[in-house]
Amino acid sequence: MGSSFAFPLSQGTRPARHCKTSFGARDFGGFQDCFFRDRPMDTARIAVVGAGVVGLSTAVCISKLVPQCSVTIISDKFTPDTTSDVAAGMLIPHTYPDTPIHTQKQWFRETFNHLFAIANSAEAGDAGVHLVSGIKGSGGWMLTRRIDDLWELYPSFDIVVNCSGLGSRQLAGDAKIFPVRGQVLQVQAPWVEHFIRDGSGLTYIYPGTSHVTLGGTRQKGDWNLSPDAENSREILSRCCALEPSLHGACNIREKVGLRPYRPGVRLQTELLARDGRRLPVVHHYGHGSGGISVHWGTALEAARLVSECVHALRTPIAKSKL
Numbered sequence: 001m002g003s004s005f006a007f008p009l010s011q012g013t014r015p016a017r018h019c020k021t022s023f024g025a026r027d028f029g030g031f032q033d034c035f036f037r038d039r040p041m042d043t044a045r046i047a048v049v050g051a052g053v054v055g056l057s058t059a060v061c062i063s064k065l066v067p068q069c070s071v072t073i074i075s076d077k078f079t080p081d082t083t084s085d086v087a088a089g090m091l092i093p094h095t096y097p098d099t100p101i102h103t104q105k106q107w108f109r110e111t112f113n114h115l116f117a118i119a120n121s122a123e124a125g126d127a128g129v130h131l132v133s134g135i136k137g138s139g140g141w142m143l144t145r146r147i148d149d150l151w152e153l154y155p156s157f158d159i160v161v162n163c164s165g166l167g168s169r170q171l172a173g174d175a176k177i178f179p180v181r182g183q184v185l186q187v188q189a190p191w192v193e194h195f196i197r198d199g200s201g202l203t204y205i206y207p208g209t210s211h212v213t214l215g216g217t218r219q220k221g222d223w224n225l226s227p228d229a230e231n232s233r234e235i236l237s238r239c240c241a242l243e244p245s246l247h248g249a250c251n252i253r254e255k256v257g258l259r260p261y262r263p264g265v266r267l268q269t270e271l272l273a274r275d276g277r278r279l280p281v282v283h284h285y286g287h288g289s290g291g292i293s294v295h296w297g298t299a300l301e302a303a304r305l306v307s308e309c310v311h312a313l314r315t316p317i318a319k320s321k322l
Helices: 029-035 053-065 101-119 165-171 229-242 244-248 288-314 316-321
Strands: 017-020 044-049 069-075 141-144 159-162 178-188 204-207 212-215 250-261 266-274 277-285
Touching (some): 044 053, 053 069, 053 159, 053 277, 101 288, 165 178, 165 277, 229 244, 229 250, 250 288
Parallel strands (some): 044 159, 159 277
Antiparallel strands (some): 178 250
């Protein structure tokens, strides 16, 4: 029997401040005045685009590892409306063909160690594993806004971290990333205490802290976010074949999420240039269905890339080149 980890998102002891804005496509002037009025002049302003498990974890890692920085999470959707909220939250190794095996093992090991520590903490009694959606002691901002072009964040931010998942098709011009639609059922079946998964992993029963997740589907290239009644009937039938007691499940809810698939996770720095301007971007996306399993390991690596960008910005020679 393997281990199951659940990820309810909740605020930490010092929650991040959350704002909704109606700024124009490129009007960040008022935003800049409001958010950075009291910051030291040498503080690096970092925007993290995307508020799923990857984006939030990256923001936390940056706040821990990068000194003298302010972090703002920008997304058009926050919990409970993200793809991460649909995920069952199981820690299962996934394979990325374009990523070296030793790197994947490191990401998974760091993520496992992080979650194992949480599972043994004081918060474990409430949720099994507790993922804090804020930026902890360093403070931070959460801004509800749709970003159509990363250049919208210039010059209000010095560095941008792109954790937008499928949004990177537009924001980064990445044709390699595509959706794999996943439909699940969330049901009340408190007697189900252990997970059950068939050999292919397509049919699964994952007990969580508040409901049991029944799955699922893998529909490549399907952007449809509306539940499909036939998919739901098939999922329930397959899961009841594995666990007949699920015929008694109640409060059945249909959920759909689009997994951001790519041959390999994109974890790299890109220096955007336009009309003499420079904008360092750290790309961190393309986890597919494995985001839960490696999110902390890849977030640590993304934070290290951000740290390198901050160092470059603070180096006089690098500034002259930029």
